[in-house]
Amino acid sequence: MKYWKYLICAVLLIVAVSLPKFIGVYPLQMANIILIYMALALSWDMLLRTGQLSFGIAGFFGLGGYATMLTSTYFGFNPLLSLMAAAITAGLVAALVGYSVLRLRALYFAIVTLALGEIFRVIAQNLEITGGTEGMLLKQTMFKGDAASTYWVMLAIGVLTIIISIIFQKTRIHYASTSIRNDEIVAASSGVNIFKYLVIIFAVTSAIQGLVGGAYVQLYGFVEPTATTFSINFVLMPITMALLGGLYTTWGPVIGAVLLSVIAESLKLRIPYGHLLVYGIIMVVGILWFPGGIMGFIKKMFKISNQ
Amino acid sequence: MTILKTTGVTKQFGGLVALSDVNVEVNENEIVGIIGPNGSGKSTFTNVVAGVYLPTSGKIEFCGQDITQKTTHEKCHAGISRTFQLMRPLIGLNMIQNIMVGAMFGKGHSLKEARKRSAELCKFLDLENVERPISAMTALEIKKMEIARALATEPKLLFLDEVMAGLNKDETMEMINTVRKIHSRGMTIVIIEHVMRVIRELTQRVVVLEWGKVLCEGTYEKVSCDQRVITAYLGEEAEC
Structure with a gap:
């Protein structure tokens, strides 16, 4: 059973890496979108495993995007360096802000993270160096927009996120997260330094979101504060994907992101304007009938077949 | 003293x-x-x-x-370690994992060492079938597991x-x-x-x-x- 898992992962990875050989530019663009949402959904889930519900995905995504744009424009960072700047900026800001915000819990934490995103947006919208409401254009996107190379960068980010998620699930971080989520008093009484773990996990997941935001800017070559870079889509879509795929797992958000992105895109072509309706119905049905998400359903099936 | x-x-x-x-x-x-x-x-x-x-x-x-x-x-x-008046198992973890939380964070043991010590504690307290989820445990077992979790912090x-x-x-x-x-x-x-x-x-x-x-x-x-x-x-x- 164990070797099967590794084999499947290896095959999937080889297929994913060699994808540009077999498919055209449009499907590759599609794959980039999937990878963006996947990394966002997964990083959101990684924080949720500690019981903290964040609506700040778009905030850190946008922050990373602007970090990439500014470092490339004003300091002439090369694309990969600017992506690193995005991750570090988002991670550092999250650690600093988290120092006070992570004393809040539940709805209060959720609302404050939403407000954080708004604060970043308002700042970006009003500063001259960030281009105000008009935003900015990148002089040159990474690899001059070469489809295969940009896809590989996105794939690397996706795989990195999955690896971090697996590390979180296999090490003591898993035990810290679960105990904090289940019962903070028991966790603290068992010696868990709750605040320390929350700050670390919040910083890491925000860094991933910043990195993805940076990559988004390198892909499309612009930042624009109101409708794009801080769009509420980057909050709602990843959360829906993680819910549909199955929370507290690595593969749930991955499956959810692939499924919902593909469905959304194909519906958009078939029934323009009507696709959101169908999309909503899928969400409602999925959440009503598969409360554990797709991963929960698969695990249940395995259990039944084992008995 | x-x-x-x-x-x-x-x-x-x-x-x-x-x-x-x-x-x-x-x-x-x-x-x-x-x-x-x-x-x-x-x-x-x-x-x-x-x-x-x-x-x-x-x-x-x-x-x-x-x-x-x-x-x-x-x-x-x-x-100082304690158990709780009302049972407070960590439901996201199974029996031995609950105990490992104490060993890892209370005493700073590595994952492997924590598992070893938790298994010893289970034996000491007559807890069997240590990979069971909380839902498959009796009240007595949960109470013993919580004692083991407290003891795991040494x-x-x-x-x-x-x-x-x-x-x-x-x-x-x-x-x-x-x-x-x-x-x-x-x-x-x-x-x-x-x-x-x-x-x-x-x-x-x-x-x-x-x-x-x-x-x-x-x-x-x-x-x-x-x-x-x-x-x-x-x-x-x-x-x-």
């Missing part, structure tokens, strides 16, 4: 005085019982000493160290907050033996209990609380014949 000493510990919740000027000492390798009517401050005392609440005033010394202002996990690291002082509650006669007997076994390994234990038989069988010294104050203190025989304790808690029918 005294390992726990509280001096004038007071805890107020708004206008309610839950503990007032409590002075308690616990000596090494002793089993001390804390009894008292509902609302007398037994659990609050545990919570103040083990760190869930900070005392309003007073001083808590543990192993000669002032731990009054320490947070919950710092007190755990200092060597404490110097263990608080047992009403571990017998909800157990039947046979299970209570088994739990008494379990506590004896833990004590025989050199553990100092503070046990909060309503079942007087348990107090009689296990403790060397009893502290009686009423309205957040220490009413009296002494051996079981002395305390159970004290007229004030009979009036406040035991009732006239109690036998000496």
Whole structure:
């Protein structure tokens, strides 16, 4: 059973890496979108495993995007360096802000993270160096927009996120997260330094979101504060994907992101304007009938077949 | 040797005085019982000493160290561990993983070492089938698992907050033996209990609380014949 898992992962990875050989530019663009949402959904889930519900995905995504744009424009960072700047900026800001915000819990934490995103947006919208409401254009996107190379960068980010998620699930971080989520008093009484773990996990997941935001800017070559870079889509879509795929797992958000992105895109072509309706119905049905998400359903099936 | 000493510990919740000027000492390798009517401050005392609440005033010394202002996990690291009056298993983890949380974060063991030590603790407490989820465990097993989780932090002082509650006669007997076994390994234990038989069988010294104050203190025989304790808690029918 164990070797099967590794084999499947290896095959999937080889297929994913060699994808540009077999498919055209449009499907590759599609794959980039999937990878963006996947990394966002997964990083959101990684924080949720500690019981903290964040609506700040778009905030850190946008922050990373602007970090990439500014470092490339004003300091002439090369694309990969600017992506690193995005991750570090988002991670550092999250650690600093988290120092006070992570004393809040539940709805209060959720609302404050939403407000954080708004604060970043308002700042970006009003500063001259960030281009105000008009935003900015990148002089040159990474690899001059070469489809295969940009896809590989996105794939690397996706795989990195999955690896971090697996590390979180296999090490003591898993035990810290679960105990904090289940019962903070028991966790603290068992010696868990709750605040320390929350700050670390919040910083890491925000860094991933910043990195993805940076990559988004390198892909499309612009930042624009109101409708794009801080769009509420980057909050709602990843959360829906993680819910549909199955929370507290690595593969749930991955499956959810692939499924919902593909469905959304194909519906958009078939029934323009009507696709959101169908999309909503899928969400409602999925959440009503598969409360554990797709991963929960698969695990249940395995259990039944084992008995 | 005294390992726990509280001096004038007071805890107020708004206008309610839950503990007032409590002075308690616990000596090494002793089993001390804390009894008292509902609302007398037994659990609050545990919570103040083990760190869930900070005392309003007073001083808590543990192993000669002032731990009054320490947070919950710092007190755990200092060597105080506890179980809870109501069962509080971590439902996202299975039996041995629950215990591993204590070993990893209380004592800083690696994952592998924590698993090894937790398996030993399961054996010591007769817990079998250690990979079971919480939903497949009996109440007695959950209680034992919570004791194991507390022991996994390798404490110097263990608080047992009403571990017998909800157990039947046979299970209570088994739990008494379990506590004896833990004590025989050199553990100092503070046990909060309503079942007087348990107090009689296990403790060397009893502290009686009423309205957040220490009413009296002494051996079981002395305390159970004290007229004030009979009036406040035991009732006239109690036998000496």
